[in-house]
Amino acid sequence: MGFLEAYKSFWKNYVNFSGRSPRSAYWYVVVWNVIIFAVLYFLAFVFGISIFMESALGGTGIASSGGALFMMVLVWLYLLAILLPTISLMVRRLHDSGKSGLYLLLDLIPFVGSIIMLVFMCLESDGPNQYGDLDSEFDI
Numbered sequence: 304m305g306f307l308e309a310y311k312s313f314w315k316n317y318v319n320f321s322g323r324s325p326r327s328a329y330w331y332v333v334v335w336n337v338i339i340f341a342v343l344y345f346l347a348f349v350f351g352i353s354i355f356m357e358s359a360l361g362g363t364g365i366a367s368s369g370g371a372l373f374m375m376v377l378v379w380l381y382l383l384a385i386l387l388p389t390i391s392l393m394v395r396r397l398h399d400s401g402k403s404g405l406y407l408l409l410d411l412i413p414f415v416g417s418i419i420m421l422v423f424m425c426l427e428s429d430g431p432n433q434y435g436d437l438d439s440e441f442d443i
Contacts, residue, residue: 304328310335316395317388320404323435324395329424332392336385343381347374393424401429 304312309331350371394404400423409416 304331306331306334313388313392316391318391320391320394321398321434322395323399323428324392325399325428326396326425329392329396332389336389339381340378343374343378347371347378350374393420396424398432398434399428400426401432401434 304325304327309328312328313332313335350373390407393407397404397406402423406423407420410420412419
């Protein structure tokens with residue numbers, strides 16, 4: 304599965320908590336989301352700098368503040384939009400390494416849980432297991 308196909312499939316299977324997802328498809332989606340967040344945060348930063356510069360030059364900064372607020376709302380809306388699909392993708396990724404989706408609850412442990420989940424997301428496929436066969440097409 305390629306870079307673009309993985310991201311399309313991410314949205315198509317946003318509530319699919321069964322089956323498996325290969326490691327490459329998971330990391331393609333992570334890269335896509337990092338790129339999108341970087342662009343949104345950069346635009347929010349640019350609008351924020353324009354507010355600062357306008358007020359530093361004697362203006363009120365009100366004209367630019369709407370753009371910065373709009374960009375931050377966009378960032379939060381995107382974050383909310385990818386929450387459920389990301390959870391389902393992580394559950395399928397855990398299935399691919401032979402683990403139950405309940406292991407995702409480890410992510411609730413501050414710091415240590417995130418490190419454990421990072422390790423789990425990097426594990427190789429487990430071969431045929433109770434969640435499906437490796438030879439079947441992956442649904443991410």
